[in-house]
Amino acid sequence: MTTLESLRAVRRAVSVDALSVSHGPIRAVRDVTFAAQPGEVVTLLGPSGCGKTTTLRAIAGLEFPQQGRITIDGRTVFDAGRGVNLPPEQRGLAMVFQSYAIWPHMTVFENVAFSLRARRIARAELASTVQRSLDLVGLGALGERPATRLSGGQQQRVALARSIAGDPGVILLDEPLSNLDAQLRLTMRAEFKALQRRLGLTAIYVTHDQEEALVLSDRIVVMRDGVIEQVGTPAELHQAPHSRFVAEFLGVRNILPVVGAEAGQATVVLPNGTRLTTRGPIPDGPACVCFRPISVRLSPRPEPGAHPAELVGATYLGDLMQYDLRAGDMAICARGLPRGDLTEGTPVFWSVPPEACFLVTA
Amino acid sequence: MILPRSSRPETVLALLVSGIVAVLVLPPLLAVVFAGMGAGFAPLRQPQVILNTLFFGLATTACALLIGGALALALLPGVPGRGILERLVVMPLYLTPLLTAMGWNWLASPHSGLLNLVLHAVFGPWATINAVSLGGVVLVSALALAPLPYLLISDALRAFDPALLEAGRVHGAAPNLVFRRIVLPLLLPAGLASAVLLCVQSIGLFSVPAVLGIPAGFHVATTEIFQLLENYPPQIPEATAWGVLLLGTSALLTLAQAALLRRRSFVTITGKAFRPGARIARARLARAVLAWIYVALATVLPLIALFWAASSTFVTANPKLMRFTLRHFSFVLFTYPKTWLAAGNSVVLGALTAIVVCLLGLAVSWVVLRGRGSGRGALDQLSMVPLTMPAMVFALGLLWVYVRVPLPIYGTVAILLIAYATHYLPFGVRTTSAALRQLHPELEEAARVSGASWLRTMRRITLPLIQPTVLAAWILLFVMAMQEVSSSILLYTSHSIVLSVAVFDLWENGNQSDVAALGFVQLAASFLVVTVVLGVRQRRGLA
């Protein structure tokens, strides 16, 4: 019934070169370079103030960068050197805002139809296109509802429908899920992913939620203080973060400083003397060893290769239990299935398999 | 920073607007400043008048702010009769300060005031209210000006998130504490803006001090200016020296306000969930009574006095001599040649002024709030300058400039329009910028990214969303333009005479009952136009 072929957008690529944006004296984005291939979801991930939103807005034409170049499918939309700066309405993009920006004085239909009207689509085609977009996001019956009578989730869907209605090649999303409750967030995440795949949209997504980034992205660009820390696929970032910052941001809870190393065996020494064998390589300069809580093996009895510690806390997390260990000054976080043989306040022995230990620069 | 090549409409707008505002504001300002400087600073010879003016300004501001703020809080949702009360409390704007003062003169002059005669009969001769006094001038001015802070503060309250109050209560704070620690600080911007506006308006107020102050021996800067100009030869340098004094005071106040307020976020319309205002049920009856008392004092009693004067053969409180007649109404409506001409001029001028100021104000607000460029702050300040000049002195500057400029403006309605539009520009900028501030920028950005040009975004998104506020601003501007008298009396000719001038002329020279009757014509004209506009809005469902 719904001919998706008619909605299958032209896949477009986006490239950003050496982009710098300053807000007065503050340099919000410094020399950022990355690209999104056609049909790819690239996520800009980082804490508040890292410049991810500014970068996104610069791509949209809502910020005025000082330097750099932005091209969309080979067409230069911004080039500081040559004085090119296309206004937003000429860049052929779509954007979902954090506040959704649903226009309150229009109906749902009108909101979605706006971009089509702006591009002067014929009326007959307009109605059917709008309806298709609404159907795609599951709001097919709500066309005539005034925008003021929508729930948060519905507004988000309308924003999405509005974006896809005009056949954009590229869709920009600025933390679209952060204002939804947890359950809705999960649902919308999955729906968006499905929609993006169906339509083959190229998406640049901004979020501070690493889980969201890992689920949705084809590639992630981790940013901090206006510069790029690391670019990679979710798997790459998850397995091998380059720096402590990236590791922390991606949820690696155990990051311990290293005081010595034995290069040949990729073994490192921790401040309290504990030796851990890692999967290497050992970077130059100050380093930290990282391992995820889920990789920690615990035993109430001493075992070869296990290090002593005291179990100071056991927290129920639903599916898993979190065990907090202390060994002198060192704190270790472990997670695993609930078990009855570990009691708070008793000694416990922990170990991590070498392949789960990796090193990052400090 | 490189501007997009196609941001031409925005750039053109910015330049055009800056140019217009500069041309409107600067020449008269400079004319006044240079003329006033060369007069040996006359005001220094009358320190009493300076003190009077400052005292009058501060006292009136304090009273009006108190009354207006109390009204705004009293009329929060939940008070009985709110709909009609909201309309009645702004009636003093229609009534004009001059007529309010005249009404109170007839009500409360010490020997023959209507009210006093009633009080004497009931309580004895000691029970006298004397409006012809310093206290009378301050209180009557405060009554007349209170709608301004009321409007500003109740706007701020409307944008309030009731959750802020609820949060305070939930955390165990008593209502008083909630009020002091949460409500008052959040109302600070509106309160400060009101205070500065009131101070500038009151030191520039002429009609109330003229009617109630002069006979009391209480002189302020505006009455001094007026008398200096009425002398022969008109002592223009001295008058403008007073103007410079007023200008300086107002400028200081405005700067102080800007420094105190800094930058705050007022974003409330975001396109997200819309919550209706909470109802506040505390002290409903007391609040209603308070509001009705204000309405009685500021509107009903003066109107009664005016009506009584207009329908008496001559104004007397002696029951043996009182006779009633329609003669004065008939004179004003059918014989006095100025009435209909003035009424027509007033309505047309008022409507045009409101339109021009709304458009210009909107353009300025947009450039300042949404534009990019280093001159925006300067444009904002420039558009606020007319606030710092009393209308009378500004008109003086205008007269000089346009008498000398070879444009066929002098002596026409156009010069009045320029005077009004410039004088009220700050109101327009403030109200439209409040409307724009409340509009989340992402609503416009979403339109731009969706493919709409700047112009289309304006037309389809920005303007429709701020339209209710702009319409309210239009109405306010119209009503205020209808009562403008200080600049009109310097600039009018027989063709361009307006109602406020006709009333004032009659007050100066003619039968006082005729003045009262003409006052009703003025009131009716304002009221009628506003009712029509509101009716049209209702019918088109634009509310």
Add this chain to the structure above:
Amino acid sequence: MIGRILLACVLALALAPGLAHAADPAVIDAARHEGALAVADSAPGENFQKFMAAFKAKYPFLDVATGFYSGPTGRVLARVNAEIDAKRLSFDVMLAANTAAWIDMTRQGRIQLYASPEYAAYPEHAKMDGYWAAAQAIAVIPVYNKNVLPPGDAPKSWRDLLQPHFAGKRMAIQNAAAGTQFNWSYLLRQALGPEFEQKFAAQQPVVMATGAQMTDAITRGEVMLGAALDHWRAFTPEAAQAGLVAVFPTEGVPLTIVPVGILAGAPHPNAAKLFIDFILSQEGQHLLDTELYGMYSMRPDVAPAAGQKPLSEVHALLPTDQADYLRASQDFPRHFEELFH
């Protein structure tokens, strides 16, 4: 023989003062070409329109409505002088109740010389021959409300106003900007000496913004008596009904004259001449002063309005030394401020 005929002619002319002199046809013709007349007038109210209507009836080809401007004296003078300063004078004729201003403007060459034949009928102190003459004359007198003031207390002289029952804000005067008030002050100082004004100030009179305000205050009984009021305000129908009584003090009555004249550089000089001839003629004066305004005319052949004493019976006080008058007028605001602040 010829001499007797000549004498007869002269006597005939001299003894026929009531005739309005017929206007020169050349002037009428020129005025017709000009087609309009712009009058700036300070006479209050709408009565002046009626006067203009009568003038227009005589010369229907003149448009008198377009350029007409009326307002209080101060504003009329300000507007006219502003225009002259900017060399954009739009007015031909001015009627303004401030003699000092007229003297000053004549000295500055701002008044056009026109030897209207009507000037002959005016006494010396009511004109500056050829430049301006008094179109109206107002006596500045005390007026009281008989329903408020006990009849035994009614004053008959200026000195009566110094009695104790008039003290403490029971009397009103006008403010310094009123030409009437200046005349009152100056002329009474001449007639009664400066002590009168000082003692009068000690009575603490209320200062009213205008004569209209004073009339209202007296009518309502807010003040007992207005000490310096335009006499005609006491003779309107409302005044009579309200019980206002005019007093013509025995020591004499200051007179304020309202001069009329042509402005130098008037755009329609010939129409202006016709107007001057009309307004200063017996017919014009009778219409303007006796019928419409109830003011005095300085022409001896014009009778006052009903109920008013003729000027000849009133000991009218007028300034005699123009230079002194002018100087005093410039000093008046300061003088008034000192006395009555």
